[in-house]
Amino acid sequence: MNKGIFYALLAFFFFALTTIVQKPIVSQMHPSLMMLLAGAVMFSTFTVLNEKKQHMAFTHFVRVALLGFGIPIFLIITGFINTTGTIGGLLVQFQSVATVIFAVLILNETISVMGLYAIALALGGGILLIVENLTSTIVFGDVLVLIGAIGMGYGYVETKRLLKEYSPYTINQFKGLGVFIVGAIVAPFVKQSVTWTPLLIMYLVLFIITGYVLAHMFLIRAAMLIPAWQVGLASQTFPIFVLLLGLTFLGDVLTPLQWVGAGLIIISGLFYD
Secondary structure, three states, rough: OOOHHHHHHHHHHHHHHHHHHHHHOOOOHHHHHEEEEEEHHHHHHHHHHHHOOOOOOHHHHHHHHHHHHHHHHHHHHHHHHHHHHHHHHEEEEEEEEHHHHHHHHHHHOOOOOHHHHHHHHHHHHHHHHHHHHOOOOHHHHHHHHHHHHHHHHHHHHHHHHHHHOHHHHHHHHHHHHHHHHHHHHHHHHHOOOOOOOOHHHHHHHHHHHHHHHHHHHHHHHHHHHHOOOHHHHHOOOEEEEEEHHHHHHHHOOOOOOHHHHHHHHHHHHOOOO
């Protein structure tokens, strides 16, 4: 297998793993505390790895690190409190749809007919995942995850635009700072105590190292070795990894309607590239 493809697949596996692992953590720890730890580790790691030592303009920081990463991450993790890991993880994939839409609106890129098919399939799949069955009510956690995914899509477009001025390490460095700042703003209002167990610590280390360090490092390496379209194609394995990990690791169960929704989201990935 091509080394770049392998790095890309590994990156999206780690993104899926951290998405699933955050579910058992949020039942024991407030999202803001998770973000304080994850943001601090991510910022510190990429500060050390960043050889250029660039400074980021404040407006760029707000767009890419706060609006496009820190705040969406908070919404997604908070949403996971009231949804299953599998459904939440699959809804995160809606960021692909949002990325396409924001690329058209912000970067003036054109969208193909196949891209429109992908958006339609992903929208349909997302609706079926949220509805669960024809008589159920919408889960608020699902809505938060969906809004967060849209924010992540915006962040990807801003990242693409800012890569002309900053290195990937600089952008990830300040994304980590954005996560930390959002966590620091919310944390003082949280009165939840944390019981530190070996299992919680293991989950937390896995959550931080895979999703906020390794996934981004492998994605940078992949982008250096293969074209963007191949990275985009590899990203469509994310919902498959989420589905497999959620069903096996968390023991989640989907309704028949949600299985259809999951299938539509996975199939939609075939139309993006």
